[in-house]
Amino acid sequence: MSTSASQAQHTIQVSLVGEDALLFEFSPITLSEVPLQTQQRIWQLYAWLDPQRSSLGLIEIVPGMGNLLLRATQKTLLNSLQDLVLSHWPQLSDAVTLGRTIEIPVHYGGADGPDIAFVAEQCEMDIPAVIEAHSQRCYHVYCLGFQPGFAYLGDLDKRLELPRRETPRLSIAPGSVAIAGSQTAVYPSASPGGWHIIGYTEIPLFNPSQSPATLLQIGDSVRFVPVGGVT
């Protein structure tokens, strides 16, 4: 099953994944990148479906970048689910802001931000300008994944956009603040990774014994606040 529809300035591609999941891919008709407005509609879709998990028989509702994956129970009729989502999409409005604004203090540079000089050099900026460019924006949690509580934050200042490291690091420390492409993120747990590490935060992003378990939620706004001296 793979169908396309054109609704609310978007082409919507629906694919079956395995026996019980549907992937909705929302492509804006006029732009090639994922604009924030498309993602805001996806957050609204999430917020609308989440309270209906049991009545609709939804096991997972996973927003991605410009897409949404729904995994249903075996009894759920996927065709009905597809119709429901497609009929709700045009009712969503642009530019609705969900979520809270969360400030994350960051120690930029030094041993815990080892790539900041490289980033400055590649971007032809000095280090204070990199810090300013990174910390003066308001970011949005486009989606979470990769690790528990790992939020894909966009959009980065265009001047800081760099491809990933050629050789990924084998281990990145929890709390590392990193950038890659048009995104920035904080690593909640130790992990290998290819992003450029420019700083460090002490704020925990994932605690399985708390509810909610992750500091950041879909649709939240995030600001990075520089603390301490730059080393």
Add this chain to the structure above:
Amino acid sequence: MIEVLRAGPLTTVQDLGRFGLRHLGISQAGALDPIALRQANIILGNDQNAAALEIGVGPLYLRFSSPCRIVLTGVDFAGSISNGTDTASVQRVLPGFPVNVAAGSTLSLQRPALAGAKATLAFDGGIDVPIVLGSRSTDLNNRFGGLHGRSLQAGDYIELADPGTVIPHQEVLVRSFAPSHVLRALPGPDYDLFDDATHQQFWLQPWGISHQSNRMGMRLKGKQLQLRQPVNLLSSGVLPGDVQVPHDGLPIVLANDAQTIGGYPRIASVIQADRWQLAHMSPNTSVYFQPVSHAIAVQAKQQQNHYFERLRATLDGLNAN
């Protein structure tokens, strides 16, 4: 209470897994072989989701301070129970055959009959570890759930939940399923990014199992799959069973601990009824993918559920007599 005297790598507490949290980046975890776990729990009269040990490598030595009924399912693990120094009292532990362990006894599980295959060891009442984010399963990557979020070690103690009031029938043997090495699969959302010749190549070639396979995914070896043209996909939610094709062209079948979001083309998804086989795919063996219809996939899952209903009804009947 059970004392861990020795535990090889990848001995973890698992139930059927953690659901409903993928939007936070939280993986499913849970038993790689849910068939073996459900069989074991039904044999003991436990809830099918009760937590048990998944044993990957061995050896495992456990000392029981109080009597307990146990069952091993999945692959044979050269297991035996000894009571004190009396070597004549050594009792073999066979898959699917529950045994009563006396207080003071030691259980030893040596190695899987086939390297890389998994066994499940379940206990009357199930393992009592805290429920974290809706499950007792161990998330090894992120170090939570299970027993201290890690593989068992010597010196650990395992607590059991109170067994139910049902006194199970003593003499039963429930056969383990033998993996067929044929994984039935449905075309994935990115199937059309590959041409017809590549589709044939995917379905027809035997895929070797790489040593790098783990609870996150089964990595395959063979002739690389080429996309029609290079693509840059936006990251989207992925699920266990999805077959991703990364840049090197060698597919990865995502398993229980796989991350929740991915950006590689998905050529197929292994049907749920066949996913338990991922627990038994040894390195240096091979596997085939077989295309099936959505209806067949749904039917296979229903048949599997019917099997468990019949198994429970049969054992309940034995217990009633």
